[in-house]
Amino acid sequence: MYxxxxxxxxxxxxxxxxxxPRQAARLAFWLLNDKKNTRENLKRALEGLxxxxxxxxxxxxxxxxxxxxxxxxxSKCPFCDNPARDRKTICVVEKETDLATIEKSGVYKxxxxxxxxxxxxLDIAIPKNLKIPELVERISGRTGKEKIEEVIxxxxxxxxxxxxxRYLERLLKPLKIKTTRIGRGLPYGSxxxxxxAKTLSGALESRKEIK
Amino acid sequence: MYxxxxxxxxxxxxxxxxxxPRQAARLAFWLLNDKKNTRENLKRALEGLxxxxxxxxxxxxxxxxxxxxxxxxxSKCPFCDNPARDRKTICVVEKETDLATIEKSGVYKxxxxxxxxxxxxLDIAIPKNLKIPELVERISGRTGKEKIEEVIxxxxxxxxxxxxxRYLERLLKPLKIKTTRIGRGLPYGSxxxxxxAKTLSGALESRKEIK
Numbered sequence: 001m002y003x004x005x006x007x008x009x010x011x012x013x014x015x016x017x018x019x020x021p022r023q024a025a026r027l028a029f030w031l032l033n034d035k036k037n038t039r040e041n042l043k044r045a046l047e048g049l050x051x052x053x054x055x056x057x058x059x060x061x062x063x064x065x066x067x068x069x070x071x072x073x074x075s076k077c078p079f080c081d082n083p084a085r086d087r088k089t090i091c092v093v094e095k096e097t098d099l100a101t102i103e104k105s106g107v108y109k110x111x112x113x114x115x116x117x118x119x120x121x122l123d124i125a126i127p128k129n130l131k132i133p134e135l136v137e138r139i140s141g142r143t144g145k146e147k148i149e150e151v152i153x154x155x156x157x158x159x160x161x162x163x164x165x166r167y168l169e170r171l172l173k174p175l176k177i178k179t180t181r182i183g184r185g186l187p188y189g190s191x192x193x194x195x196x197a198k199t200l201s202g203a204l205e206s207r208k209e210i211k
Numbered sequence: 212m213y214x215x216x217x218x219x220x221x222x223x224x225x226x227x228x229x230x231x232p233r234q235a236a237r238l239a240f241w242l243l244n245d246k247k248n249t250r251e252n253l254k255r256a257l258e259g260l261x262x263x264x265x266x267x268x269x270x271x272x273x274x275x276x277x278x279x280x281x282x283x284x285x286s287k288c289p290f291c292d293n294p295a296r297d298r299k300t301i302c303v304v305e306k307e308t309d310l311a312t313i314e315k316s317g318v319y320k321x322x323x324x325x326x327x328x329x330x331x332x333l334d335i336a337i338p339k340n341l342k343i344p345e346l347v348e349r350i351s352g353r354t355g356k357e358k359i360e361e362v363i364x365x366x367x368x369x370x371x372x373x374x375x376x377r378y379l380e381r382l383l384k385p386l387k388i389k390t391t392r393i394g395r396g397l398p399y400g401s402x403x404x405x406x407x408a409k410t411l412s413g414a415l416e417s418r419k420e421i422k
Contacts, residue, residue: 001311003275003288005259012256015249017241018234022308029307030228032260032273033327038226039257045223046250046257048216049243062243064214077214096240097233100212116244 002028056080058138060114060131062096079103079112086110087146091154092135092168094118094161102154111146113138118155119163130164132171139175153181157202213239267291269349271325271342273307290314290323297321298357302365303346303379305329305372313365322357324349329366330374337378346379350386364392368413 002010006028013024031039054065056077063077079085089110093099099112115130126132139148153168155161165181172179184202186195195203213221217239224235242250265276267288274288290296300321304310310323326341337343350359364379366372376392383390395413397406406414 001314003264003273005256005263005275006273008259009256012249012252016238018237019230023229025308025311026229027227028260029273031257032264036261038223039260041223043254043257045216045220046242046254048219049239049250050247052216053214053243062214062217062240064216097236100236103212 006032059112060116060134061099061112088149089152090135090138090148090150091152093154094156094164098154098156110152115155115164118158118160119167121159121163126167132168135168136171136175139172139177148177150178150180153179155181157184157198217243270323271327271345272310272323299360300363301346301349301359301361302363304365305367305375309365309367319363321363326366326375329369329371330378332370332374341375343379343382347382347386350383350388359388361389361391364390366392368395368409 001007002025006025009028010021010024013019013027014021019027031042052065053062054075055061056063056079057075058080059077061077061079063075086109090113091099091102091108091110092113092115093102094115094117096114099114102108102112113131113135115132115135117127117130119127119130135151139151141147151168151172153165155165169179169181183206184199185206186192186199186203192200212218213236217236220239221232221235224230224238225232230238242253263276264273265286266272267274267290268286269291270288272288272290274286297320301324302310302313302319302321303324303326304313305326305328307325310325313319313323324342324346326343326346328338328341330338346362350362352358362379362383364376366376380390380392394417395410396417397403397410397414403411
């Protein structure tokens with residue numbers, strides 16, 4: 001149906017999360033009819049991911065890979081590098097975009113730890129790529145100088161999130177560090193009428209006394 | 212919030228149709244955590260749009276830009292090049308993906324003409340980039356050898372689509388060629404209860420006698 005370069009484009013872009021073959025086709029023709037510059041910028045942006053990004057060695061958030069000399073000696077992200085933040089609390093998140101949402105909300109001022117994924121509901125093995133050993137090292141004081149006093153699991157209340165949180169809770173117990181998980185309940189602006197049973201049960205469990 | 216190369220990626224990808232900054236951020240980290248190969252493939256796919264695509268000089272659909280020698284002497288798409296198709300009918304579409312939808316449905320076997328856009332509801336000027344002069348040339352027999360007998364306007368029933376179709380109807384009238392527009396009505400599988408007034412009025416106008 002489509003000429004080969006267009007079909008190649010569709011096949012490749014349709015593999016990305018949230019983009020189906022229809023949107024990929026629309027993108028292909030939109031880009032074809034747009035300035036060459038737009039396509040150049042996208043190529044450069046993809047290159048930037050390879051060449052200009054590395055990982056904070058403490059929290060594993062992404063940081064810019066600056067040329068030698070301009071980079072701080074330790075590869076630290078702006079959060080880990082900021083002495084004004086609460087350095088006694090670590091907020092554990094699944095992924096970088098979760099960190100961004102929490103940070104933008106302005107309700108949290110401590111440190112972060114990006115796990116890089118969750119346990120799978122289909123595979124009982126402990127995923128090897130998650131930054132769990134690194135989290136344990138940080139909490140037990142082997143990386144960084146801070147003495148951690150609380151670990152907040154800001155992990156989504158999904159089946160995979162629950163599996164991950166339960167594993168982390170058990171793992172951290174011997175370290176005798178306060179471990180909490182963000183509360184469940186009805187989101188702001190939602191209506192009880194449309195809440196599902198799991199949300200309602202979470203909301204009842206985390207009910208608070210009105211004084 | 213995000214390091215510069217990630218923010219650059221987000222800014223560039225969020226300009227694409229149907230992709231917002233949130234999805235662009237998710238894409239950035241998904242790609243970062245995926246194989247380098249995926250990013251290479253996307254870059255190559257973008258390059259392919261520049262180097263390997265050209266336009267059929269008859270219907271303006273995209274065709275592969277083959278190396279010299281392998282290319283047919285006239286830059287013809289598979290539809291314009293196929294003698295088995297009905298060469299007396301031209302189906303005028305707004306864009307390449309509309310052509311693809313019609314072609315995949317299998318209900319049409321004639322030729323196509325890709326306009327490359329529609330009239331704007333906000334600007335009364337006739338858009339210069341539309342392949343309207345090329346359509347007139349084709350119909351009046353100056354390009355190609357076929358004698359066109361019907362022009363089907365397969366243009367979406369939107370305000371912009373109506374403006375475009377009305378202009379084309381007036382323009383083609385002096386050429387004395389049968390011009391039709393695809394019918395309006397309720398889409399297959401939809402319910403009368405939820406149809407809006409414009410759809411219902413179109414459906415009533417295009418009602419057919421049951422014999």
